[in-house]
Amino acid sequence: TSSGSGSGAKVLKVGSSIDFAPFEFQDEGQKEYQGFDMDLIRAIGKEMGYEVEIQNLGFDGLIPALQGKNIDVIISGMTINDERKQNVLFSDPYYQSGLTMVVRSDEQRIQKFQDLKGKKVAVQIGTTSAEEVKKIEGVEIKELNTPADCFMELKAGGVDAVVNDRPVNDYYITKNGAQGVKALDERLTAEDYGIAIGKDNKELQQKINDALQKLKENGEYDKIFAKWFGE
Ligand code: ARG
Incomplete structure (x- = not known):
């Protein structure tokens, strides 16, 4: 995890393959990445006191980028499975x-x-x-x-x-x-989606899980869910 210099805020570098509406996508003429995952990771970052920086990477390049420490986490509608668990840690499941x-x-x-x-x-x-x-x-x-x-x-x-x-x-x-x-x-x-974290970063995994838990308890998770999957 990198700490931002100057501003004092810690930065969470997030990788995502922005091609997967309604989880991560970009509308034409719009700068901001949108979607369920984007809202969720921004809320998690806020909860943790981190500034969130999102990078758009090809889906098959996400785990290599995490292993190379170019990013701290992946949120990309990524399914938790045993094969990936050999290379990354996963948060608790956040979507079925x-x-x-x-x-x-x-x-x-x-x-x-x-x-x-x-x-x-x-x-x-x-x-x-x-x-x-x-x-x-x-x-x-x-x-x-x-x-x-x-x-x-x-x-x-x-x-x-x-x-x-x-x-x-x-x-x-x-x-x-x-x-x-x-x-x-x-x-x-x-399949269950999880946020992927570097294999050696148990501390960050814990922080993400704590933040996710908090958002589930305080209703924020439900709000984000309803925004993207409600009527
Ligand atoms: N859930 C599938 C997987 O983990 C597909 C995820 C694709 N995500 C994306 N942003 N294109 O393999």
Whole structure:
């Protein structure tokens, strides 16, 4: 953790892949990063007495940046799993998610994940979607940089389905009013999001967990949740 010089405020350097509405995204013509994760980490920083500085990095570059100490934490809709736990510490879970798929509206052949056999599927590189789709036999997988790239590929006919996190798929279709595509109900996995912290930084992990706990107790977490996921 770096301490800011001059101003006296401690700085929390945060990495996020700003491509994942409603968790982290940037509206055209707007400077500020927005979303559930952005509000949550700013609230956590405030609670801890830290100034929050957010850097936009590719999703597959986040853990390397944390290991290289270019950032102090990652908040990026990142699923807590054992593989990642070998390289980072995680906070307590802060959001329950899971994977679903999006197909073209006129798609008849694909209704279940098992129907993906022999089909082309786009996923964001470095994600649990990539990992899970690789387990399905006979799928041709295209790993792209962002979920937006995956959706474009689906619309252009380059793939038959996109596998991605359920709340992001739902937001894309309902809030963004995406045309010509639909999300399917079946859930491939249940996953919890956590904030990732450097493997040797137990102290920061504790501070983050304490702040998260506080925000859950004082209603601030619920407010942020309602802002992004309420009616
Ligand atoms: N939950 C998935 C994972 O951890 C996807 C996260 C992608 N996040 C993002 N900001 N693009 O692998």
